[in-house]
Amino acid sequence: MLNRTALEALTRRPLPFLRSAWPWRCAAYLLGSVVPGAATALTAAAVLALPMPLGFVAGAGVLAAAILPVAWFERRRLRLVDGVPLPETPDRRRREAGLAVMTLLAMWWIDLLMVAFTCAGPVVLMLTPLVQPEASVLPSVVAVVVGVLLLPVAAYTIAAWGGARGAMVRAILAPAGPELSEVLRSRARLVDAFEMERRRIERDLHDGAQQRLVALSMTLGMARLDLPEDSEAGRLVGLAQQQAKQALAELRELIRGVHSQILTDRGLAAAVRDVAGRSPVPIQVDVEMPERLPAPVEVTAYYVVTEALANVAKHSGATRGAVTGRVERGTLVVEVRDDGHGGADPAKGTGLTGLADRLAVVAGRLSLSSPAGGPTLVRVEIPCA
Numbered sequence: 001m002l003n004r005t006a007l008e009a010l011t012r013r014p015l016p017f018l019r020s021a022w023p024w025r026c027a028a029y030l031l032g033s034v035v036p037g038a039a040t041a042l043t044a045a046a047v048l049a050l051p052m053p054l055g056f057v058a059g060a061g062v063l064a065a066a067i068l069p070v071a072w073f074e075r076r077r078l079r080l081v082d083g084v085p086l087p088e089t090p091d092r093r094r095r096e097a098g099l100a101v102m103t104l105l106a107m108w109w110i111d112l113l114m115v116a117f118t119c120a121g122p123v124v125l126m127l128t129p130l131v132q133p134e135a136s137v138l139p140s141v142v143a144v145v146v147g148v149l150l151l152p153v154a155a156y157t158i159a160a161w162g163g164a165r166g167a168m169v170r171a172i173l174a175p176a177g178p179e180l181s182e183v184l185r186s187r188a189r190l191v192d193a194f195e196m197e198r199r200r201i202e203r204d205l206h207d208g209a210q211q212r213l214v215a216l217s218m219t220l221g222m223a224r225l226d227l228p229e230d231s232e233a234g235r236l237v238g239l240a241q242q243q244a245k246q247a248l249a250e251l252r253e254l255i256r257g258v259h260s261q262i263l264t265d266r267g268l269a270a271a272v273r274d275v276a277g278r279s280p281v282p283i284q285v286d287v288e289m290p291e292r293l294p295a296p297v298e299v300t301a302y303y304v305v306t307e308a309l310a311n312v313a314k315h316s317g318a319t320r321g322a323v324t325g326r327v328e329r330g331t332l333v334v335e336v337r338d339d340g341h342g343g344a345d346p347a348k349g350t351g352l353t354g355l356a357d358r359l360a361v362v363a364g365r366l367s368l369s370s371p372a373g374g375p376t377l378v379r380v381e382i383p384c385a
C-alpha cells in the first residue's frame, strides 16, 4: 500500500513501517527546520551585540530577511512528510509568512529537542562499551541490547512528531474550508439520490415487469398442455415459453445489477459470494466481515467487486481470480485479483474511473496494479466510521 503522509504510514504494520523510508524522511523533515532556524537565531544573536538600538533593529532585520526564503522552504519541504499536493489559497503569501515566523521563533528548537531527546537515549546506550570501556561485560551488553530495542520506539516517536508537524503546516497553509466540505456533501447527496432512484427502478422491475413475465410464462405453459405435443401450434407455444423464461432470467440479472437484494438482506460477504458464483471465470472468495458495515460502504464495495469481476470476465483472459475482504483497523479493504494478461487502463473505459468517483464520495481509495503480462490487482480501502 502506498502511504501519502507520515501519519498514514504510522498505521502500517511495524515491520513494513520500520523498513520504509518514513522514519528517515521525518527525521530529515524535522532537522530541515533546525538549519535555517539555528542560522537565523545565531545571526540575530550576533547582531544583537551591537550597541542599542542599532542591535535591536539589526536583529529584527535579520528575522525579516529570513522570512521569505524560510516561507518558500517550508512549503517545499512539506513533501517529505506529506505527499498530497497543497491547494492554492488566495492568502497564500500571508499564511506562508506566518508559518515562517512560527518556525523561526519556536518550531525549530522544539524540533531539535524532539530529535535530540528521542535519539540520544538509544545512541548513548548503544555506545556504552565505547564510552565506558571500564564497565563490566554484562551491564554493557544489556545497555547495548536496550539501546537497539529503543531504536524502533525512536522511529515511531520521530514519525509521529514529523507527521503531526506536517499536519499542522497543512492546516496553516491550506485549511479545509467550508466550500470543500460543502462540495463533498453535495456529491454525497447526488449519490444518495442515484441510490434511491436505483432502488425505485429495481422495485418497479421486480413488482411489475418480472411478475408479468412469470404470469406470461405460466399461461403459455398451461396453453401448451391443452395443445397436442406434435402440432405446429404446440411447438410455437413451447418456444414462446422458452423465450419468456429466457427474458425472465435476463431481467433477474438486470435487477441484480441495478440493486442487489442479497446485499441489503445478508450483507457484503454473501453478496460477493453470489456475484463470484455467477462469474464465468472461477473465483475464490475469502471475505469475512465482523458485522454489517454502514450501507454506503457495503454498496460501494459491492459495485467495486461487480465491476472488477465483470472486467476479469470481459478483458483479462484469466483462468482464475480471487476476492478477499477484511476490515483492518476500521477500514474495509477489498482486493480483486486475476491471473490474466494485465494491462488494465482506467483511461480506456468508464468502469474504473466510475469506481474512483464513487470511492471519492465515501473517502475511500482505489488502487490498481496491472502490468503488461499480468497479474491484475484492484484494491479498495473504505473507512467504515
Ligand SMILES: Nc1ncnc2c1ncn2[C@@H]1O[C@H](COP(=O)(O)OP(=O)(O)OP(=O)(O)O)[C@@H](O)[C@H]1O
Pocket (backbone or CB within 6 Å): 311, 312, 314, 315, 316, 317, 338, 340, 341, 342, 343, 344, 345, 346, 347, 348, 349, 350, 351, 352, 353, 370, 376
Ligand atoms: N482485469 C483486467 N485485465 C486486463 N485488462 C483489463 C482488466 N480490467 C480492465 N482492463 C482494461 O482496462 C480498460 C478499462 O476498464 P474499464 O472497466 O474502465 O472499462 P471497460 O470495462 O472497457 O468499460 P465499462 O466498464 O465502462 O463497461 C478495459 O477496456 C480493458 O482494456
Ligand SMILES: [Mg+2]
Pocket (backbone or CB within 6 Å): 307, 310, 311, 349, 350, 351, 352
Ligand atoms: Mg469495466
